[in-house]
Amino acid sequence: MSIIKGSFKRQIFVIFSTVTLILVIIGGILTMQGFQTRIIMDHELQDEEQEKLINERLSSFFYDAEVVLLKLSTNEEIRKELSKIRPDMSIYTQLYDISAGIRDYCSIDVYIGGECRFSTRQGGMSAPLPENYSILLATREAAGKSVYGMDPVNASGEGSALLIARKVANIKRDAYVIVRIEKEALENRLGGLLNARDGFILANSFLRPYCMLGTAEDGHVLASVRKNLFAGEKYTNNIKSNVYISELGDRGLLGIYITMPAFEESAVGTGYRIVLFQVIISIILCLIVASRMSNLFSKPINTLSIAMKRFRKGDFDTKIELDREDEFGQLASGFNKMTSQLKANMQERVDAERRVNEARIEMMQAQLNPHFLYNTLDTIKWVAKANQVPEIATLSASLASILRSSISESRFVTLKQECELVESYCEIQKIRFDDSFDLTVDVPVKLQNVIVPKLILQPMVENSIIHGLEGRRDGHIVICAKAEENAHGDGDDLILTITDNGAGISDEMIEALKEDDPEKLSGHLGLNNVNTIIRLYYGKDYGVSAQRPEEGGTVMTLRIPILTNEPVKEQEET
């Protein structure tokens, strides 16, 4: 099996051969059988017709003989003459007269006891017959009937003359009229009905022959039939010829008609040889077709498999050249597309990697600057202090504080640190806006260590300073922190309010914040960013909202959960 499974070609061959052979063999045998059956059937029908003709002719012949016998045995003149001690020749008149119709085929004898006394036979009398044996005994016992029997004189296995005897009625002595039919007469009688290849046997019920004609002459068929009947088998068993046995009325006679088989063995043999020839031809055809088919299938598959191997080894330029438009062609072009795509992808990834590396180097190089800036700012602070320029010292100290916070990698800070950053920022802005506002930070101590995202207060405050307190001299910004139970009631939220006494936020902005509409918030990038950051970290329940109290100004409210750890990356915190 493995030999077959190891090769596509062999598999195709086996499948093709199996299918074809099944078709050819079954088809061939069926055809042969059907053909044979049909021919045999026709042949048998024909034989049966012929057999019927033969039997009819014999039967009518026997019937005529019986009629003659009946007439002779009951004829008044014959009976009268036979009753005499010395019957005279006048019997012949009646004998010839009555037997005229059948005399051509048989002789008619009149026996007194066992002696033949009158006969139509040419050239003498028929041989004496035993009185108490065979035909005469049977005839005596069946008085008033015609009896069929074999001539007990000169018996032969090849046949004996057929005697049809009838006892002459109502006379004192035993006298018989006998129709004697010789083998030759039967042969003549049937002559036209038997052709050269036919045979016919007339036999008694024990299959002892009266005559064997034509092909049956050698007695083989009769012997075989007897053997079969003795063995209790069908009488046709083991006989090549067709044998038809039928009873000729109730005369105790059997007609055995023998014809040659419809098919000579050689004809059947030839038929099967043709089937065999077809089988061989189909095997050869299968071989050729299998080879072609496998080439058709396996060549592109082989090409594909080789290309795949090359591709696996890293040759991304692998291409398949197939001049076909079928699925194999599509497969090849698909493969080619796949390799080129993969190659492009690969290139892209390599480029990206390179770009990432470059960025990393750049970043590493850029990181030098903030530290340098920070150190410089520190130096400026000290130089300013030494030269007693406190504004510059405050500016540089605040800027340094903001810078430190912004360059730190941590994304979360404590509320206290965030507030300090806002305070530093405000220090700078105060100088910038000429102390036009002040900042109050009111964070209870217990909330000072709450963790919040970095830089969420600064944009709020910046918003207040730039949009709310623009042009005012007495601006106030108050940052308040308080704890409030959250909506679920399972913890507290931190509420940070940034209150200013500025121009007041527009209704439009309040709506925009509510709807979290980035379009409308585009002018207030800081606000939008804070809102987004909070929502990203903590969900939709949290974020920035705005109010415009009646007394004026704006109250921005940030709601975030009270957490003492970073919400996502806990490990970084530790």
Place this chain on the structure above:
Amino acid sequence: MGGVERKTHFHNFGRAVTALLLSACLLFLCACTAGKRAASISHITEKYGVPVDKQLIVYTSHKEEVYLPIIREFENTTGISVEIHAGGTAELFKEVRDNPDAGICDIIFGGGIESYEAQKDLFLPYEAVDKDKLDKHYLSEDDSYTAFTELPLVFIYNTKLVSEDEAPRSWYDLFDPKWRGQIAFADIHTSGTSYTILSTLSQVTKESVRTLIPKFLNQLHGRLLDSSGRIIPGVSTGSFLIGITLEETAMKNINAGQDIAMIYPAEGTSALPDGCAIVKNAPHSYNAGKFIDFIINYDTQRYATDMFMRRPVRTDVSLPSSYAKIDQIEFDVKRAAGDEETYFELWDEYLSGEEE
């Protein structure tokens, strides 16, 4: 287009189905006709088949003209079918002896009773129904076999070459020098009759076999026939002047107009019958018994006497006028049977000696 194509496919498919159905019908038809024929075959087979209790296997060494009418009549009267196996006596005995358990044969019919006497062990004793009506001369002591007909030995001579006066009258005349090389005689290996002749000659002349055989062979002068069937042609055509044969054979041929005449030996002659016996392990021994009863019943004996020129073994069957009265010698069947081997040995010995 697609629609049309599909239709064509469907059409083809339909045609294929029709073809298939048609062939199925054809096969069915064939089967039906075959069925009719089969019925006819089985009817005949059933009606004329021969059940085992209606069978009989007869091995016979008789001529066809003898056994056939008798067997046909046996079949007609008893309804028993007979399978006939014809062959030479010795051959048939050998076949039966070689296959003791095969049940190939029910009955052996034909062959001198000395052969039956010699090979008694092959047979199943059977006492015929009409045993008391049989000739006591040739009854088997233990019913091993039953004689069928008596066959006296006679001399024949060519009527054109030998005058009635010259013809041999006595067994002793056979040794007359004028008959040297002129006696038609078959080899005892192939002819049971030849053995019976020698045995009779020995018993009549009371001469020892040891001297008789060389003397007789010398008288034959090396001219031996290979079958007893050639004795009559041999004499009638003049190749031999005289011969010894069975009365039956001689009478038939005389009636047939052959140029021969028959002489009953003056000292009397043996009329060793041919026999019939049931074989041990006969598969149809009951029918075999019927057959023995049949062949010795009055009608068959009468028939054999009238038709075959064979003398009846029944004492109540009268001889027709054509039969001469003969003096029968007291033939010792047992002795004839017992001496067989010695005869054959001596025969072969002297025959080969003479050839040299």
